Amino acid sequence: MxxxxxxxxxxxxxxxxxxxxxxxxxxxxxxxxxxxxxxxxxxxxxxxxxxxxxxxxxxxxxxxxxxxxxxxxxxxxxxxxxxxxxxxxxxxxxxxxxxxxxxxxxxxxxxxxxxxxxxxxxxxxxxxxxxxxxxxxxxxxxxxxxxxxxxxxxxxxxxxxxxxxxxxxxxxxxxxxxxxxxxxxxxxxxxxxxxxxxxxxxxxxxxxxxxxxxxxxxxxxxxxxxxxxxxxxxxxxxxxxxxxxxxxxxxxxxxxxxxxxxxxxxxxxxxxxxxxxxxxxxxxxxxxxxxxxxxxxxxxxxxxxxxxxxxxxxxxxxxDEEPEQDTGTWAPARVDGGIEFDNVAFRYRDQLDDVLKEINLSIEPGQGVALVGRSGSGKSTLVSLLPRFYEYTGGDIRIDGHSLKDFSLRALRAQIALVNQNVVLFNDTVAANIAYGALRDCTREEIREAAEKAHALEFIDRMPEGMDTLIGDNGVMLSGGQRQRLAIARAILKDAPILILDEATSALDTESERHIQEALDTVMEGRTTLVIAHRLSTIEKADRILVMDNGQIVESGSHEDLLAAGGAYAQLHQVQFSEQA
Incomplete structure (x- = not known):
């Protein structure tokens, strides 16, 4: 510059x-x-x-x-x-x-x-x-x-x-x-x-x-x-x-x-x-x-x-600031969703140490992978690399065998739906928040269907103007669980082949969580899903669970296998089980 x-x-x-x-x-x-x-x-x-x-x-x-x-x-x-x-x-x-x-x-x-x-x-x-x-x-x-x-x-x-x-x-x-x-x-x-x-x-x-x-x-x-x-x-x-x-x-x-x-x-x-x-x-x-x-x-x-x-x-x-690097040209209509991390490393600008080190991971299309680990272990950073919010500093990430850098940014992000722990909503109607951005041409029936799958219709239909109700600055008129369900409805409506859920059920009470878990089980079918979860009870059915610590994957396997191994995952599970008890 x-x-x-x-x-x-x-x-x-x-x-x-x-x-x-x-x-x-x-x-x-x-x-x-x-x-x-x-x-x-x-x-x-x-x-x-x-x-x-x-x-x-x-x-x-x-x-x-x-x-x-x-x-x-x-x-x-x-x-x-x-x-x-x-x-x-x-x-x-x-x-x-x-x-x-x-x-x-x-x-x-x-x-x-x-x-x-x-x-x-x-x-x-x-x-x-x-x-x-x-x-x-x-x-x-x-x-x-x-x-x-x-x-x-x-x-x-x-x-x-x-x-x-x-x-x-x-x-x-x-x-x-x-x-x-x-x-x-x-x-x-x-x-x-x-x-x-x-x-x-x-x-x-x-x-x-x-x-x-x-x-x-x-x-x-x-x-x-x-x-x-x-x-x-x-x-x-x-x-x-x-x-x-x-x-x-x-x-x-x-x-x-x-x-x-x-x-x-x-x-x-x-x-x-x-x-x-x-x-x-x-x-x-x-x-x-x-x-x-x-x-x-x-x-x-x-x-x-x-x-x-x-x-x-x-x-x-x-x-004069440098815009995001967008030199890729590959723009498929829809990917299968196979993801491969090949010796990936990442460090934030001006930091000496890598935040992620030697990440090697292969995810089959349609597979559900859960990421668990202590706070600061690198889970959110890892999933932030997929939509290229940050550029990895070593190795390569591939979707269907194509490097992320081969994709145009718009085409890459069109393949990914994201539900964050910190839900972002806009001072607009419920319908406009679900059918946001590139989804704005969806029909009212499609929006209602997505809201129903996210168990959001039960509170939307009670609102004064239903789908046309204004929800205030960042959804201030809604509870945490309601805001989360709108974000999930938005992800369901996008119908992307890759789904990232970053603590998606963290703001929900037990009853809502049960409903949402059912909705997520439905929406995860046939999609490659990366789930970051704090509550281990929500990811027991995942195809594979990855345990992260200090920017590295330290354990990988199914819920039963990891419990039997008696390692880091078993310790986390024991701590949570004791707390709940």
Missing amino acids: TRPATGWETYKRLLAYVKPFWLAFVFAVIGNVIYAGASTGMAAAMEYVIAAIENPTDENRVMLTGLIVGVFAMRGLGTFFSQYFISYVGRNVINALRNDVFDRLMKLPSRYFDDNASGRLVSKLTYNVEQVAEATTNAVTITLREGLTILGLLGFMIYTNWKLTLVFLTVGPIIGLVVNYASKRFRRISKRIQGSMGDITHVASESISGYRVVRTFGGEDYERDRFRDVSNRNLRQSLKMASTQAISVPVIQVLVAIAIAALVWTMLSPEIRGEMTTGQLVAFITAATTMAKPIRQTTSVHAKIQKGLAAAYDVFETM
Whole structure:
């Protein structure tokens, strides 16, 4: 991943998003040109105002009133064109940028989400992208409008008296130095503000989603302190930004005032003034004083540009992350389900030791294999390698003789149904949660049938709107067992040849577990199934049981064989039997 070397490179990349909306951008530029022309015209018109005051004829009165109305009408037209069309461009850029970031997030590997808290990623999509909007809309509008106004007024001043204009321009380099210093400080502080906004979103989302744990364990004060800490950090950085802006703007104004004072002092010298009339002098001094506002505006806009650039760095950094490796092309309609682990090893990034070591395993199509072992023995990691949520670092895994890396990711994952211990449901209807994603075209009858097999109809039909009932954020309206049954219904509906059950019955009471076990026995028929189970009573009928310890398979066999062997499985069984007794 390469990070843009300079602000200009980032800005060029940002402007590439403007290209599709070039026509609207052209209209915005035209609006800014009209505005700048009208502002320059106001200064130039002072010569005619003085002339009209000195010679108040009917013709001059008509011309003067028409001039005033005309200039302000032109400014109004220019303002409308510049503001509306640049906003149109800006909002479209934000929409495109936000979609691109979200698209990239959908393609990033599991390790990226392990390394980055969800709250910070949400902050990138919301706050950071909005900051980019400031750089592409308000900042561009002000820079173009006020920049063109400065050029117009400067052109008029040079045309009127170039010697006096040189006096005015002597403060230019000093203003440049002030702006340069402020810009660097703005960029530095903006990065910190974005980091603190990510922290705010992260802490808030954790506290809100985990409110039951927070209240049960008396964590309100702790969470309040945590939130205030990150919020105060954001406040401190924001105040630094405000103070830099508040100091730089008046400093520049004073420098411009010194330039105007030097101008007035010089103007009173007859040799510099030359043949200039009173009207020309007034027009010249009006142009110089009118320039103070656009100079102030263009320098104050640097804060927005630097905020936008810092946000763009962060956004593009996510977009430049390497997506999941998807070089495979094999896409069978349906595999038989034979799985082979050939000397497989795996280690998480930045870890020295392998989490899985020398895994050799062959599973026949339709066979049910159970994985048991202490917590942390590598069971969940092993099954996570099958859908390629993580890339194994040694050996190979094959399905029907084809390496997992030969499959396209979409085709590989289409062959696998997964039920996790931590069920993920969406704030949608029951039906939409069962027929999720690629299953959304299933008929209502198929959805009901899957729900029935998962013993979920008994509570679905009691709901106010049945299948069309909204279940709240992550199924908050449902019990643990009901949520688990919806996840199992989703797996049944998928009808994949390979089924992974990771503690699928852990959230169920004994009665529900009996029902679910019957449903699972049905759904496991004819499918290659990998079951991770804590309660050994649920996997006694498995074709084969694998005992894992410290990332290795230490025992393999049927329930009866392993009990007779008196090894690790027999010990686990004895411990559980004693606990239940």
